[in-house]
Amino acid sequence: MSKFNKKQGNANPTISTASLPDIVFMLLFFFMVVTKMRDTELMVGVNTPQASELTKLEKKSLVNFIFIGRPTAKFRDVYGTKPRIQLGDKFSSPDDIPLFLEKHRVTVPEGFKDRIITSLKVDGEVTMGIVSDVKTSLRKAGQIKINYSAKKRERTK
Amino acid sequence: MNNEINAGSMADIAFLLLIFFLVTTVIAEDKGVLVKLPPWSDEPPPELTINTRNVYSVLVNAQNQLLVRNEPMEISKLKENTKLFITNPQKRADLSEDPTKALVSLKNDRGTNYKTYLEVYNELKAAYNEIWEDEAAKRFSRPYEELTKTQRDEISAAYPLVISEAEPTKFGEEN
Numbered sequence: 001m002s003k004f005n006k007k008q009g010n011a012n013p014t015i016s017t018a019s020l021p022d023i024v025f026m027l028l029f030f031f032m033v034v035t036k037m038r039d040t041e042l043m044v045g046v047n048t049p050q051a052s053e054l055t056k057l058e059k060k061s062l063v064n065f066i067f068i069g070r071p072t073a074k075f076r077d078v079y080g081t082k083p084r085i086q087l088g089d090k091f092s093s094p095d096d097i098p099l100f101l102e103k104h105r106v107t108v109p110e111g112f113k114d115r116i117i118t119s120l121k122v123d124g125e126v127t128m129g130i131v132s133d134v135k136t137s138l139r140k141a142g143q144i145k146i147n148y149s150a151k152k153r154e155r156t157k
Numbered sequence: 158m159n160n161e162i163n164a165g166s167m168a169d170i171a172f173l174l175l176i177f178f179l180v181t182t183v184i185a186e187d188k189g190v191l192v193k194l195p196p197w198s199d200e201p202p203p204e205l206t207i208n209t210r211n212v213y214s215v216l217v218n219a220q221n222q223l224l225v226r227n228e229p230m231e232i233s234k235l236k237e238n239t240k241l242f243i244t245n246p247q248k249r250a251d252l253s254e255d256p257t258k259a260l261v262s263l264k265n266d267r268g269t270n271y272k273t274y275l276e277v278y279n280e281l282k283a284a285y286n287e288i289w290e291d292e293a294a295k296r297f298s299r300p301y302e303e304l305t306k307t308q309r310d311e312i313s314a315a316y317p318l319v320i321s322e323a324e325p326t327k328f329g330e331e332n
Binding site: 014015020023024026027030031048049051052053054055056057060063068082083117119120122123124125126127128129130131132135136138139140142144145146147148149150151152155156 | 161163171172174175178179187188189190191192193194195196197219233236265266267268269270271272274275276278279280282283286287324325329330331332
């Protein structure tokens with residue numbers, strides 16, 4: 001006589017799927033947290049160089065971005081291939097920087113205004129002329145904390 | 158007769174997906190080289206008389222070549238050379254008198270590639286960072302990241318980071 005009698009009868013062998021919604025929610029929340037929404041479309045091609053001495057940009061609300069690079073294929077017919085500055089969602093000149101900074105500054109709460117950082121996302125192949133113009137304009141506007149956006153690499157030996 | 162499709166393996170599939178995305182997703186992080194620009198002033202800068210032995214001048218031309226203290230140099234050697242200049246362990250007469258008096262002067266051309274410029278700036282900053290790390294190990298026997306604010310201030314007071322940037326020259330072709 002076997003100890004392991006097979007249970008006979010109408011036992012229902014379906015697996016409980018009650019945890020499926022949890023899994024789907026987990027996925028959903030994960031992507032909600034991780035996904036970084038790009039609120040502005042990039043109109044210039046930016047391939048930032050590599051550097052080793054990097055600082056993380058902590059508070060996103062205190063950071064404004066200036067992009068410098070060549071217009072992407074979509075805009076090449078109208079704007080040519082010379083490097084351009086993109087502020088917000090439009091091509092700009094260095095003269096537009098003070099207004100751009102001021103627009104961001106009013107959104108920052110009082111007491112944090114001296115901690116605003118401008119992140120320069122500049123394509124590696126661009127020459128320094130246009131970058132210098134932007135730097136001068138930033139200095140004139142009183143924005144002296146800047147961050148040259150770069151990709152991580154190891155320090156050279 | 159039970160016509161339901163067995164959905165038990167759905168959980169496995171969902172997990173597989175989850176793990177796949179977990180592994181492949183690169184969380185976008187904004188990192189970069191933090192720089193503090195000098196405030197703008199309309200007045201001409203005051204005439205400073207600095208002993209030339211205390212100035213480490215780095216020039217980058219439009220061909221992305223380096224001229225350090227009037228000698229051509231490879232970027233790969235810049236960091237070690239800068240460290241030597243700042244700390245001057247052998248008290249050589251042609252290097253800085255004291256780390257607090259040392260000054261790094263960087264000048265580029267409008268035709269210099271941004272990539273080269275950032276690389277040079279990064280090496281100069283790396284030189285200081287390495288000095289600070291060495292000093293942290295020597296004075297407090299701890300890594301620089303773990304030091305308190307006062308300890309860090311003590312180190313940066315002994316080895317102040319001074320990278321002064323001159324107005325770029327206009328010899329090169331801009332793209």
